[in-house]
């Protein structure tokens with residue numbers, strides 16, 4: 109059963125208070141002197157978010173035709189020959205099933221923005237070697253998945269200007285959780 113404060117815990121509290129006061133005095137004078145100021149290169153390496161409207165997309169480009177071989181080398185083992193799913197998520201198909209009794213959610217049938225596919229692949233895939241692909245390869249893979257889903261043509265170039273223009277089939281079925289009054 110827990111007891112009211114024992115002498116032991118009171119003395120601990122006392123010590124912590126003394127230590128905190130000492131630290132506070134030292135920090136006020138010269139700071140903790142921990143870590144280093146991150147370089148612009150270090151910040152750039154972390155700063156890879158792409159917004160729905162395409163803000164943050166890097167230079168580079170690719171088509172589905174370029175993406176097919178990149179996919180075979182880096183993605184097929186887990187996601188199947190043409191994105192039908194294997195060890196891991198299905199990436200293609202499921203169109204028109206989202207509102208029904210057995211929704212099949214893929215990046216094609218469900219995701220509202222094509223720009224998110226680029227962001228996701230660039231930050232997280234291939235699963236075991238994330239962030240090893242070039243931006244051109246990532247554009248090409250994004251194009252390839254859009255093509256396999258019947259959303260763009262095989263030779264359509266995806267880049268920072270064209271990718272945000274791609275309209276995803278399920279976009280209109282999302283509703284605002286907090287509609288503006």
Ligand code: HEC
Nearest residue numbers: 182183185186196197213214215228229233234235236249
């Ligand atoms: C070693 C297995 C593996 C490989 C290789 C791999 N993936 Fe994945 N992928 C996964 C796993 C596991 C998930 C689910 C991750 C999660 O939900 O956190 C996933 C999820 C995804 C998703 C999101 C699917 C969704 O509907 O949420 C996309 C898109 C994707 N992968 C694309 C790729 C691409 C493109 C490549 C090749 C560059 C690739 N993956 C290579 C294992 C893999």
